[in-house]
Amino acid sequence: MTNAYPPGAPFYTVGPGSPTDFCKKVDAMSGGRLKIQHFAAGELIPALEGFDAVQAGTVEMNAANAYFWAGKLFAAQYFTTVPFGLNFQGVNAWLYHGGGLELWQELYKPLGLIAFPMGNTGVQMTGWFREPIESVEDFNGLKMRIPGLAGKVYKELGVDVKLLPGGEIFPALERGVIDAAEFVGPYQDRRLGLQKAAKYYYTTGWHEPSNVTELLINLQTWESLPTDLQEIVKAAAMACNIESHTWSEANNADALDDLVKNYDVKADVLPAEIVSKMREITFDVLEAEAAKDPQTKKVHDAFMAFRDKHRAWATISEKPYHEYLS
Template sequence: MERRSFLKKTGVGIAAGAVAAPAIAQSMPTLNWRLASSFPKSLDTIYGAAEVFANRVSAATGGKFQIRVFAGGEIVPAFSVMDAVKDATVEAGHTASYYFFGKDPTFAFDTAVPFGMNAREFNAWFMHGGGDKLLREFFGTYNIMNFPMGNTGAQMGGWFRKEIKSPADLKDLKVRVGGFAGKVLSKLGAVPQQIPGGDVYPSLEKGTIDAAEWIGPYDDEKLGFQKVAQYYYYPGWWEGGANLSLYINHDKWKALPDEYKAIVEAAAAEANVDMLAKYDAKNPDALKRLVANGAKLRPFPKSVMDACYKAALEVYAETSASNATFKNMYEAYSKFRDDQNLWHSVAEGNFDRYMQTRKR
């Protein structure tokens, strides 16, 4: 009798819960947002992160919160995403913040800076090292709420028509490279060009530029750079771990119900992990194919790396002297980076080096 009574009562409770969940969902608003990406649809990794995010938000809200993703140029130009979100032309965007280096060099810290952090270190800084507070204060001045939403990992140094044997070989070289790295290379005589991803191949093919960096083997192979430049250099010292960001118009963000805010944050975190995992899974085979098809893999000579490092420190000092916001961010960022380098050199760095030498 007691057992039947218990089952009856709990059965009622379960039934009530089953009714309550849809009722709660039905009480939430139906929203349709537009998200402008800076990337072409052909890149299923970097463009795809926005689709992973949008699909998760839809699934978690029973389809009540729909976010439609537009590729770079479809709704706004690739390099206009920040302004479009700031001005509420679109509710959200997915981009690399260093594209907006020209507006304020502080933007670069949200993506990558020369000789900066790798992907794990950036996530640690943002989530537990105070980076979120600093970056969100900065983005707040642009009416934007930002979330990490993807990372490429350490990038390649790019495709060159000629060998780079010394710093002198960079002089007068027209290089497609973004933001901060362009200022560093300028100190060595190179001529940086900022070109959207979809326009890089034709620029290389026509000889408008002499070299181009994009991301890494998987994406580079899809864009076909190996057909127009044979020397493939590494590492991309300006992008030890390039973070991509979800931008949300701050007013639109504040208007969201708390439940939707939690779902957005969780969906962005999932897309953040998924992008790096995709690159790590896909890059090895792509690199093997590129080399098998004639790409000449080359490390940047130490003399070039040292010259670029010296030039980067000069740019940091010059920019800090003229931009207090940048200086404050750089001091916090570099301290955290140095501590991370010290820690990683002890355990994981030694483990990785040993395993890499065993395979070779």
């Protein structure tokens, strides 16, 4: 198994629910019958070459995020996150019980690949900015590290979008090569040291209300496994999906508190008029992209139909509860 993320990165390579934890779980659950050797980014192949390596059979597995492969399959992004899309609860409901996983595998099968969810950060922060963001116009001309569908939205606002691996974000932000950067959330961002390069930290989670880690497997290798080992792989991936999210939820609050109190970080919510404009652009972009390709349209329509159904339930269940707490 190769990985898009660097050695020692909590969640992404090591720790509870991580890819290395997944390998340990599979080893233990199979009684040692199935052993997976893990290589972080750069240890065997470069960070973002896992898709090609698994497809070619150079390696059997890769851990990353499906939106890294947008240049190959636009629809792959829907299996990582969608701006104004589904939260952790919703995306797992869609993947496991709403037909999402079947669509994901249908998309990959012609390429000799199969995928499963293996992690989730939960909601992510909008990102770090060297200067305050007070209006939509402040995005024009900004150079920002931002992957996935959100990058297309930012482009519509005049942002110069950059796709950088996690390990390259801090030096680029510190040197002013970029003006802003999105990574994950307080715990992960603090570990990268982003608070030393920028002080304005915004949220709403509009761009990534959840973020799925992809377990990518060579289809021929997968089909060579006996059924019991396939079930072990699926069960270990599902366990890591839940465990990684709970780990993230347990650590982000303390990390945010530390950033604000000890690093002079100014944490704030994006102004409502900015988020409203982002939402308007998001659905224009998604509809336009879906119209270009039948494959993308199929995934888009299925995702949005489930999103609307889940939102109706969340509006009557979760929303009143959170409003009561506030």
